[in-house]
Structures are given as C-alpha cells and as structure tokens.
Amino acid sequence: MPYKFIKFGGFMLVAAFISSFLSPELSAVTGGILIFAGIVFVFTVKGFYSVKLCIFGAAAGAILVSANLFLSYYPAQALCGEKAVITGTVTEISAGSVRPVYTVETESIGISGAPQQVKIRITGFFETKLSPYDKIKCTVTFAESSAAKQEDFLTDRSGGIALYGYIDSSPDITGREENSLRFFVYKIRSTLAEIISQYFFGWQRAFTKQLMLGIRGGLDTEIRDAFRGAGMSHILAVSGMHLSVLIGSVSALFAVLKGDRAERPLYTVVLMALTLLYMAVAGFGMSVCRAGFMLLVKYSAKLLRTESAFIDNLGTAIIAVLLIDPMACCDVGFLMSAASSGAIITLSGPLYRFFARAFSIPEGKSVFGAAAASFSVSLCAWAATLPIALCAFGEVSLAAPVSNIGAGFLAEYSLIFSALTVLLDAFLPFTFAANITAFIASAAENALCACAKFFSAVPVFRLDPGEGWVLIWAFGAALLFFIPLILKQKLKYIKYSAVMSVFLLLSGVLCQNLLCAGTVSTQIIALEEGTAVACSNGSSTVLITEGYTAKDGYKLYGKTDSPDILICLDSDGEAAELSLARKLKPKFALLSKDEAASRYYYAKRFRSGTLSFWNDAKIEIIRSGVFTLDTGDGLLLYISDEFDVMKIKPRFRRADVIIFDGVSPDSFPSLRCKYAVIRGGYARGSAKNTVTLWDGNASFRFRSGNVSKCFF
Numbered sequence: 281m282p283y284k285f286i287k288f289g290g291f292m293l294v295a296a297f298i299s300s301f302l303s304p305e306l307s308a309v310t311g312g313i314l315i316f317a318g319i320v321f322v323f324t325v326k327g328f329y330s331v332k333l334c335i336f337g338a339a340a341g342a343i344l345v346s347a348n349l350f351l352s353y354y355p356a357q358a359l360c361g362e363k364a365v366i367t368g369t370v371t372e373i374s375a376g377s378v379r380p381v382y383t384v385e386t387e388s389i390g391i392s393g394a395p396q397q398v399k400i401r402i403t404g405f406f407e408t409k410l411s412p413y414d415k416i417k418c419t420v421t422f423a424e425s426s427a428a429k430q431e432d433f434l435t436d437r438s439g440g441i442a443l444y445g446y447i448d449s450s451p452d453i454t455g456r457e458e459n460s461l462r463f464f465v466y467k468i469r470s471t472l473a474e475i476i477s478q479y480f481f482g483w484q485r486a487f488t489k490q491l492m493l494g495i496r497g498g499l500d501t502e503i504r505d506a507f508r509g510a511g512m513s514h515i516l517a518v519s520g521m522h523l524s525v526l527i528g529s530v531s532a533l534f535a536v537l538k539g540d541r542a543e544r545p546l547y548t549v550v551l552m553a554l555t556l557l558y559m560a561v562a563g564f565g566m567s568v569c570r571a572g573f574m575l576l577v578k579y580s581a582k583l584l585r586t587e588s589a590f591i592d593n594l595g596t597a598i599i600a601v602l603l604i605d606p607m608a609c610c611d612v613g614f615l616m617s618a619a620s621s622g623a624i625i626t627l628s629g630p631l632y633r634f635f636a637r638a639f640s641i642p643e644g645k646s647v648f649g650a651a652a653a654s655f656s657v658s659l660c661a662w663a664a665t666l667p668i669a670l671c672a673f674g675e676v677s678l679a680a681p682v683s684n685i686g687a688g689f690l691a692e693y694s695l696i697f698s699a700l701t702v703l704l705d706a707f708l709p710f711t712f713a714a715n716i717t718a719f720i721a722s723a724a725e726n727a728l729c730a731c732a733k734f735f736s737a738v739p740v741f742r743l744d745p746g747e748g749w750v751l752i753w754a755f756g757a758a759l760l761f762f763i764p765l766i767l768k769q770k771l772k773y774i775k776y777s778a779v780m781s782v783f784l785l786l787s788g789v790l791c792q793n794l795l796c797a798g799t800v801s802t803q804i805i806a807l808e809e810g811t812a813v814a815c816s817n818g819s820s821t822v823l824i825t826e827g828y829t830a831k832d833g834y835k836l837y838g839k840t841d842s843p844d845i846l847i848c849l850d851s852d853g854e855a856a857e858l859s860l861a862r863k864l865k866p867k868f869a870l871l872s873k874d875e876a877a878s879r880y881y882y883a884k885r886f887r888s889g890t891l892s893f894w895n896d897a898k899i900e901i902i903r904s905g906v907f908t909l910d911t912g913d914g915l916l917l918y919i920s921d922e923f924d925v926m927k928i929k930p931r932f933r934r935a936d937v938i939i940f941d942g943v944s945p946d947s948f949p950s951l952r953c954k955y956a957v958i959r960g961g962y963a964r965g966s967a968k969n970t971v972t973l974w975d976g977n978a979s980f981r982f983r984s985g986n987v988s989k990c991f992f
Contacts, residue, residue: 288337289598293618295341296602296609300349300437307346314339337599344606353607356398356442363421363448365390366400369457370414374497379403382410383441399440404447411456413463418451438566438611465560469493472561475705476698479718484725487516488698491691491725494518494562503729509736511662511680515691515728517613518562520571520621525695527555527575545583552579566601566614570621573597590625594618616665623664624657632656651685658684683735690728697721800897800911800982804939804957806973807832810850811918811941811959815911820844820894823864826905826920826941830856833863845893847886848872850904854879905941908932914982917953919943925950937980938967955980 295314299307318335368386381403388396402420410416423444457463473489480488486498494517507513514521534547552575559572574593581588598618601608608614635641635652642649659681669676677683698721704714805812810827812835823836823843829852846866848857857876861869861883870886871877877885892898896912905921908928917932920941925933925948938945938953945956945967956967957978971978 287595288333289595289602290337290618290622291334292337292341292602293598293609293615295338296345296606297341297615299342299345300607300610305346307342308350311339311342311346314342341602341606341609344602345609348606352395352398352440353437353442355395359389359391359394359422359443361422362391363419364394365417365419367417367454368400368415370410370412370416371399371462373410373412380410384416398442400443400445401436401441402445402447408451410451410453412466413457413460414453415455415457416451417454419448420445421448438605438607438609438614440605440607469495469561469563472702472706475702478705479701479714480698480722483729484722487725487729488694488721490516491694492518492522492562492698492702494565494568503732506729506732506736509677509679510683510687510732510738511677511735512683512687512728512732514616514620514661515687517567518565519567519613519617520574521688521691522562522695523555523558523568523571523575525692526558526699527551529696529699530554548579548582552576555579566605566608566611567617569601569604569608570594570597570614570617573600574621591622594621594625612668615668619664619668620661623660627660628653628656631660654685654688655681658682658688677735677738679735679738683731687728687731690724690731693724694721694728697724800913802909802911802914802916802937802980802982803977804937804973804979805835805977806959807835809852810920811939811973812836813909813916813918813939814843815897815909817894817897817911822847822893822897822899823866824849824899824907824909825860826850826907826918828852828856828860830859833860836860836864842866844868845891846870847891847899848876849886849901849907902928908935911982914980917951919948922947936982939973 295311299310314335318332318339321332321335366384366386367388368384370382371385372383374381374383381401384400384402386396386398386400389398400420400422402418423446472493473495476488476492477485483500483503486500487503489495490499499516504513504516507516531551534551538547555572555575559568562568574590574597577593577596578588578590601614632653635656636643636649639648639652641652662680662684666676697717700717701714701721704710704717800815800817802816803814805814807825807827808829808831810825810829810832812826812828812832813824815822815824821843822845824847825832825836826849828848843864843866846861846864846869848860848869848871850872851857851860854873854876857871857873858880861871861876861880867882869877869880869883870891871880871883872886874885877883886901888901888903890898890900894912896910898910900908900910902908903921903923905919906923906928907918909916909918914937915932915935916937916939917928917935918939918941920943922943933951935951935953937955937957938951939957941959945951945958953967955969955971955978957971957973959973
C-alpha cells in the first residue's frame with residue numbers, strides 16, 4: 281500500500297490547517313467524532329487500511345492543533361493590551377522598519393494568572409545593544425493585534441510566537457545563556473555567516489546568508505519582490521531543494537571516491553549526521569525539517585536493509601513535523617513544501633513521460649530531456665502550491681513553470697560553490713581556492729538574480745481570495761480530472777480521479793464559506809481628487825465617496841456592488857452626486873448637496889453626524905474631510921485635512937486601516953494602524969504596512985476586529 285503514509289500525513293496536515301482557522305472547540309469535537317468513526321470503521325469494515333489511516337490522521341491533526349490553541353495560544357492572547365514586567369531570553373534579532381525586532385522566550389510575565397513561558401516579539405525606541413541569548417528584564421506593553429499581515433500571522437504562530445509588544449523601559453541584561461545546545465548551534469551559524477561576509481559583498485552578502493543558512497534580513501526589497509514575482513521565492517527559503525543539493529553532492533562524492541564501499545552503513549550514518557547538522561545550521565525551519573525527516577527515513581530504511589517509497593517518506597515527515605509543532609500547519613513555507621513535494625513525487629514522472637512521447641525526446645541524458653524533466657517538476661510544484669500562494673501572498677506568477685527551469689540549475693551552482701567557499705575557509709587553509717569558488721558562486725547568483733528580474737516583468741495573476749477560492753479549487757479539480765486522461769492511465773485510476781475531482785471542488789466551496797464567513801470586505805478606490813470606500817458584509821453594501829467628481833464615474837460603475845446605501849461627502853457639485861445616485865440606484869442616499877438630495881427619491885442631506893446600518897456598523901462624520909467607519913468587525917479612519925486627533929474616539933487612533941488622503945502621516949504621530957493607505961508619500965512608523973494609492977485600489981477583509989487579509 282504505497283500511499284498509506286502520504287494519505288495519513290497529508291490528511292493530518294489538511295485537518296490541522298483547517299482547524300487553525302476554526303474555533304478550537306469545533307476542531308476538538310470534529311477530532312473526537314473522527315476517532316469514533318475510525319474505531320467503528322476498523323471493527324465493521326474489512327480492508328481499506330488507507331482510508332482508516334486517513335480518518336485517524338485527520339482526527340490527530342484536528343486534536344493536536346485544538347490542544348495547542350487551548351493550552352498556549354489563546355491564554356496568551358488574553359494579555360493583548362496589558363502592560364507587564366517580563367523576564368526572558370532573546371532568541372532572535374531581526375531588522376524592523378525603524379528599530380530591531382527581538383524574539384523573546386519569556387520565563388515570567390508579571391501578571392497574575394498569565395501564562396509564563398510564551399514567545400513574544402518586541403520592539404522599541406530605547407537605545408540598547410542586545411545579542412541573541414541575552415537574558416533580559418524589561419517592561420512591555422502587549423499589542424492589541426497579532427500581526428500586520430496574514431502571512432506573518434500564520435508563520436509566526438507556527439514558530440510559537442503568540443504575542444507582540446513594545447518596550448516601555450530600557451531592557452536590563454541579567455545574564456547570558458551560553459551552555460545550551462541551541463546556543464552552540466547559534467555560534468556555528470554566526471561563524472558561518474561571518475565567513476560568508478568575508479567573501480561576498482553588496483546584496484550578495486545577505487542573499488548568500490539567506491540562501492545557505494536561512495538568515496533573513498538585509499536583502500533588498502527589490503530583489504525579494506523580483507523572486508516572488510518570478511515565482512522563484514522558494515529558492516530564498518531553505519527547504520528540500522537546498523538539502524537535496526548539498527547532501528546529494530556529498531553522497532555523489534562518496535560514490536566517486538569510495539565506489540561500492542559508499543553503500544556501507546558507516547557512510548549512511550555520516551549522511552544522516554550531515555542532514556541533522558544542516559537542519560540545525562538552517563535554523564530548524566519547518567520546510568527544511570520536512571525535507572530532513574524524509575531523508576532520515578530514507579537512510580534509516582537503508583540501514584535496516586529495506587525499501588522506503590518517497591511518498592511514504594513524505595507522509596512520515598509530515599507526521600513527525602506536526603507532532604513536534606502542531607502549528608507548523610500555519611507555516612506558509614511548510615504548506616508549500618509539503619504540497620509541492622507530494623505533486624512532484626506523484627505527478628512529475630508521468631508528466632515527463634508524456635512530454636517525452638509527445639516531443640520524441642530520446643532516452644538517456646540530453647539537454648532536451650533535462651529541460652523537460654525540469655519543466656515537469658516545476659509545473660507540478662506550481663500547480664500544487666497555487667492556492668496556498670494565492671491565499672498567503674495575494675498573487676501567483678504565471679511565469680513560475682518556465683522561470684524555474686533555468687533557475688533550478690543556477691540555484692544548485694550557487695549553493696554548491698557557496699558551501700565550498702565556507703568549507704575551504706573554515707576547515708582548510710585554502711584561501712585562494714575559497715576566493716575562486718566564491719567568484720563562481722557570485723556569478724551564479726548574479727545570473728539567478730537577472731533571471732528573477734526578467735521573469736518578474738511577466739504580469740502576475742491576481743485574484744481576490746475572498747471571492748476566488750472556488751475558481752482556484754475548480755482549476756485544481758479540472759487538473760486532477762484531466763491529468764489521467766492526458767497520461768493515458770487505466771480506467772480505474774480515471775474513475776478514482778473523477779471522484780477526487782468532485783471532492784476537491786466541494787472542498788473549495790466549503791473553504792470559501794469557512795474563510796469568509798462573518799467577514800466584512802472593504803474596498804478602497806482612488807478617485808481623481810478623493811477616495812471612495814465600498815464596505816460589504818455579504819448581503820449589504822455601503823459606498824462612501826469623498827471628493828467625488830463627474831470624471832470618476834467610470835471608476836465606480838461596475839467595480840463595486842450596487843450599494844444599499846450611498847453616502848456622498850463634499851462632492852464636486854449637485855450634478856455629480858445626482859448622476860452617481862441615478863446610475864448606482866441605491867435604496868437610500870445621503871448626499872451633501874441640497875439640490876441633489878431634493879431631486880433624488882429616498883435621499884437626504886447629510887453633512888455631519890452618525891449613521892448606523894447593519895449590526896453595530898456605523899459611519900461618523902467628524903468634520904469636513906474626516907470620518908470614521910466601524911464595520912462591526914474592523915475600524916477605518918479617513919483623513920484628508922489637518923485636525924486635532926483627540927476629537928476622535930481613542931480606539932480609532934489605533935484603527936485597522938487609516939487612509940491619509942493628501943496629508944502626511946507624520947503630521948499625526950499619535951496614530952497607529954495595521955495598514956496605512958496613502959495617496960503618495962510614506963508612513964514612517966505609523967503603520968506595519970503601507971499601501972500607496974494612486975490609480976489602483978486596495979481591498980481588506982475584516983474579521984473579529986482584525987484585518988485578516990490585504991491584497992492590492
């Protein structure tokens with residue numbers, strides 16, 4: 281039964297992922313029901329061992345995540361907004377937009393009944409020099425929200441980070457952790473990073489550290505965006521490709537030097553030790569752990585003189601990672617790594633054989649054969665990770681299947697020669713040889729960066745996850761249905777694919793309902809001289825315009841749902857407001873001009889005050905050019921004129937979204953938000969993310985008072 285472990289591990293991962301978005305109570309109940317159903321299935325039905333493993337896998341995933349959320353994450357979230365004295369150990373320092381960000385594992389939190397040992401991320405404006413594994417004591421104000429972006433929120437949770445905060449007092453260093461295994465690993469990583477700094481310069485210094493060691497920070501935003509736009513961002517995240525290249529190179533070297541003796545158990549044990557060492561050097565990231573466990577299972581089977589299929593290795597690796605960290609299901613890199621590995625293992629071989637038949641590619645090694653194999657692997661990985669990338673990043677590169685053909689080879693050369701540079705300097709007195717390998721690695725990195733910039737110019741496909749999940753799942757269902765037909769598989773497999781295709785499509789409908797249930801969608805549209813805000817809770821829509829002119833009609837017609845309520849503030853004139861109301865046909869209109877209000881049926885004049893619409897949602901006009909919007913699930917503040925921010929409610933000074941229209945955020949230093957939408961300019965320190973709004977629009981989906989997704 282070759283697929284039993286991948287089904288067990290895969291269903292466990294899917295169940296855990298869905299559980300992370302649902303309430304822990306529902307997940308726990310679901311897990312219990314699945315266990316009961318599995319037990320009944322075991323005693324009443326013979327055979328179908330794979331199905332039984334799937335049921336128990338799904339149950340285990342749901343219960344593991346539920347227990348983790350119950351015991352650690354949600355108790356820590358109760359501290360949001362509180363202030364306390366903490367003691368702990370700094371485990372990581374990363375570059376923030378203004379000041380460094382410190383990850384701290386707390387030993388104590390000075391609040392009665394609070395969980396004591398949690399991970400937090402803190403930053404502040406106090407001048408201090410902290411190093412990893414310093415023990416500190418300081419006063420921290422815990423942030424109200426979790427993270428700026430959905431991607432960070434999910435990835436941080438998988439790292440056990442439950443809280444964010446701001447340092448209220450200069451940290452006191454009370455000691456240093458120097459005798460632990462993790463400190464020893466940190467020293468090794470630091471030493472290797474220093475060697476890289478000696479041989480690589482400019483952007484390549486940060487690039488090589490991230491490529492080899494998984495050390496983030498310092499890489500130009502332009503380069504990161506180029507790799508993401510080209511669909512090559514997986515190269516920057518240490519994962520299975522990196523581990524396979526480096527450990528595979530050592531294995532090939534053993535085969536060349538030792539011949540048949542390379543199959544001896546001693547060399548297998550050496551490869552296992554090197555695998556564990558690289559997992560540690562790469563920071564034990566979720567993706568590299570998945571790949572590392574796959575290799576360890578393979579080598580363990582080799583030591584036991586038995587066989588292990590790649591598909592079984594992947595399933596076992598998924599189980600191992602989730603047992604160590606149940607919230608790994610939230611890590612975007614781990615999700616993409618597991619999905620792409622499963623697709624490559626199951627589909628790339630048949631797809632390559634199809635291309636070989638279609639284009640008459642000769643057997644044996646050839647350039648066309650290598651290109652076809654690389655394209656097959658890239659296409660399978662891209663198709664499998666498409667929904668995940670779209671959900672996490674809001675965009676998918678259409679160039680990815682092609683860009684990774686050459687990028688894969690360049691990344692391999694970069695890795696191998698970068699590793700040789702480090703080894704030659706660290707273990708052998710061959711500085712001259714290290715300079716040569718560094719030069720070759722630099723050339724490969726330059727070519728890799730050029731490839732990313734070239735393919736990032738290809739337009740990317742953007743789709744609103746809130747409204748497009750069904751389309752993505754329909755794409756996956758069609759792909760799953762047609763692949764066996766293209767590859768000319770047996771009828772039994774075609775029937776199986778048809779059933780799975782229907783199941784996948786229904787899963788897409790379910791996920792869309794789960795992810796978007798109870799959310800409020802807010803779309804911000806740039807006008808010629810103002811801004812429009814369209815807010816919808818799924819059944820009703822409110823459209824607010826500020827500074828609307830007759831030239832803006834084409835920007836609103838057909839781009840927003842027909843509003844139930846239209847609110848025009850400070851428009852160009854009566855004619856513009858009246859024309860907009862007549863074309864959009866709202867059920868009720870509040871217009872700023874007397875004549876327009878008197879000439880349109882179901883319209884009133886509205887210049888200041890408060891209007892309530894659906895459940896707890898309301899708009900309040902503070903003054904001309906300033907209004908607040910409480911959707912019931914999120915807070916939005918609009919500013920287009922200088923004013924005293926103390927005149928608005930305190931909670932709006934920490935709104936989810938603040939729109940600065942024609943004013944500088946620096947004029948309002950007391951305001952903080954998750955997303956700052958600015959017509960030009962830059963928000964320095966006022967927001968965790970900034971959207972520049974000129975001709976496009978930005979969309980936000982609110983859930984439970986938090987911005988859960990931003991795409992633009």
